[in-house]
Amino acid sequence: MSERIVVVGASLAGLRGAEAIRLAGHAGPLTLVGDEPHAPYDRPSLSKHVIAGEFGAGATTLPNLVALDAEWRLGQAAVGLDAVKREIVLSGGEQLEYDRLLITTGARARSWHEPLEAALTGVFTLRGRDDAEALRGALARKPERVLIIGGGFIGCEAASVCRDLGLAVTMVDPGPAPLARILGISVSGFLRERMERAGVEIRPNAKVRSLTGEAGRVTGAILEDGAEVSAEIILVALGAIPNTDWLDGSGLAREKGALVCDSHCRVRDESGFIHAEIRAAGDVAAFPHPLYDDGLTRLEHWGNAVAQGAYAGRALVKGDDGPAFSELPTFWSNQFGLTIKLAGLTKGADSLAFVQGSLKDGRFIAAYGHEGRTIAALSFDCARWLPAYAAAIEARAPFPPITGAVDQLTRLGPIDPAWPVAQG
Ligand SMILES: Cc1cc2nc3c(=O)[nH]c(=O)nc-3n(C[C@H](O)[C@H](O)[C@H](O)COP(=O)(O)OP(=O)(O)OC[C@H]3O[C@@H](n4cnc5c(N)ncnc54)[C@H](O)[C@@H]3O)c2cc1C
CATH class of the missing domain: 3.50.50.60 (FAD/NAD(P)-binding domain)
Incomplete structure (x- = not known):
């Protein structure tokens, strides 16, 4: 043929x-x-x-x-x-x-919605290798402050790199804590603390109204509550x-x-x-x-x-003789010295349990459940047992999965993942 x-x-x-x-x-x-x-x-x-x-x-x-x-x-x-x-x-x-x-x-990458502001020198998005080269060059020139708009994975990873480079960083996050929409506040609050300890200034529940500039260069942003943030570099990290x-x-x-x-x-x-x-x-x-x-x-x-x-x-x-596409979704991220791995999808979870380790230890696996079924498992620096939880998700195992495992608190006591109120 x-x-x-x-x-x-x-x-x-x-x-x-x-x-x-x-x-x-x-x-x-x-x-x-x-x-x-x-x-x-x-x-x-x-x-x-x-x-x-x-x-x-x-x-x-x-x-x-x-x-x-x-x-x-x-x-x-x-x-x-x-x-x-x-x-x-x-x-x-x-x-x-x-x-x-x-x-x-x-x-x-979703661009900043106002084209003239998006075109200011010093405003970046990050999707392709040319974007990354341009941002690397700008960060290497040691800007006084980097402003990151958005608290998703790319915004968080970029904030982590900026702190490693010794740069001052502000993150304006529409949610109560970075990644809250994906992980729930019960977990993302931990990440927020970690980021703040690393020196990121987080403005939660905030939105940028407009970017400011002078002679074609960005100088900062004005938030919806009128607050001003000065920045030489702005990374727009508002999804794709x-x-x-x-x-x-x-x-x-x-x-x-x-x-x-x-x-x-x-x-x-x-x-x-x-x-x-x-x-x-x-x-x-x-x-x-x-x-x-x-x-x-x-x-x-x-x-x-x-x-x-x-x-x-x-x-x-x-042709289509084989089974339907059913690969378990998995994702990882590296930031603030943490390796974060997610198996499954958290959307719609109504309960959460720390099934290995704990927030206090700073390393854990959290399982997410929906109507009594395990739908996702998230590891923070604790990936060793994640494949077992991934298998439980694929098997539609009851929630919480795997009880009596090594390194497991005796009381799994499911809690509320605490989803943020939908943003307008
Ligand atoms: C900065 C960054 C970090 C990431 N980190 C992680 C991570 O840590 N873990 C993880 O699991 N995932 C991560 N991801 C996500 C992962 O990289 C993507 O899921 C993956 O690249 C998707 O691959 P794709 O081929 O579907 O799409 P893409 O990689 O987007 O490729 C699509 C290609 O099609 C081209 N194209 C678009 N329109 C046209 C057209 N009309 N004609 C011809 N070509 C066109 C695009 O330019 C592009 O080259 C990251 C993504 C980014 C941007």
């Missing part, structure tokens, strides 16, 4: 997808289209080692695990899709035909938006901007028709996860991009 397969989005999910396409036996033409000029590279070290200056962004290039023998179209964006003609339009106007298509266009604008007019269905897929990564169009010849994977895809029944799940997790890219690439070639 010499069908043409095209992969749009040449990063982690795209590369692992392309490798799976070859491993599944596709010997015909294979093209990877990527709007960045770089070969696929790894993003997690950007907010850790690269901005710290420990190594350059060039060292993040991903290894090819399989000889691809592919045509690479780097530095060229896909700007349109005709799913009936099976044709992609590239930024230069060229039309690229496909028989099967894998969409792995990921997500981009799926890259699906290029699919406007294609008729493919989207939910909250993400491409709607079924449990085999096949994309659905707005009429409900499932396209078996178009699959999507990674940060761009929303899909039904069998462990989390309430609607579609979109993950911004390295492990998901790898597993789903490989699954979708294989299914594109082999």
Whole structure:
């Protein structure tokens, strides 16, 4: 068969997808289209080692695990899709035909909403290696203060690097504590204390109203309560938006901007028709996860991009005889001397138990439950037993899972995860 397969989005999910396409036996033409000029590279070290200056962004290039023998179209964006003609339009106007298509266009950092303020020198977002190189250069010039807008994982990791570099940091966080929306206040309060001990000035329950500048350079920000924060560098860390604008007019269905897929990564169009010849994977895809029944799940997790890219690439070639995609979501982060690992998803948890270690020890595993079932486990510097909890989540084990284990308090006494009140 010499069908043409095209992969749009040449990063982690795209590369692992392309490798799976070859491993599944596709010997015909294979093209990877990527709007960045770089070969696929790894993003997690950007907010850790690269901005710290420990190594350059060039060292993040991903290894090819399989000889691809592919045509690479780097530095060229896909700007349109005709799913009936099976044709992609590239930024230069060229039309690229496909028989099967894998969409792995990921997500981009949400920019500051006011374009003139976002364009001030000294205002950064962090998604790609060029962003990381630019931020590294700015941090190396020893700014007097860095302001981080947003208390998610990337904001926290960047704050950690800034403190390691000896820089003054303020974090403006719309929630009561960093990561509260993902971990609940019962756990994120611990992280907040750790960050404050490390010297981060946190402004909780606060929002930035506007950025200030002088002669084209950022000078700080004004908060919604009128308070002013001076800063030479501002990192806007307000989450990511799926890259699906290029699919406007294609008729493919989207939910909250993400491409709607079924449990085999096949994309659905707005009429409900499932396209078996178009699959999507990674940060761009929303899909039904069998462990989390309430609607579609979109993950911004390295492990998901790898597993789903490989699954979708294989299914594109082999068809849908295999089981649905059901990889357990996992995530890690390094910050403030901590290794944080999460297995499963905490969304909707109604109870929490510290099942190994404790907050007092500064190392623990916390399990999250929903209606008596274990749905997630979080480790702070305590990953050794995490695989056992991951297995319990996959087995839909009752909550709390695993009682009587080593290093476990006798009273597990589930508590309230304490979710922050939704922000407007
Ligand atoms: C700074 C940072 C740190 C992270 N740290 C961690 C971590 O510690 N742990 C963890 O689990 N996860 C982490 N992640 C998340 C993880 O890196 C992502 O989940 C992963 O990169 C997703 O891969 P992807 O291939 O789906 O999407 P992406 O990596 O976003 O790749 C999509 C690619 O498609 C390109 N593209 C977009 N639109 C088009 C178009 N129209 N035409 C052609 N190409 C296009 C994009 O430019 C990009 O190259 C981090 C992410 C970032 C940004």
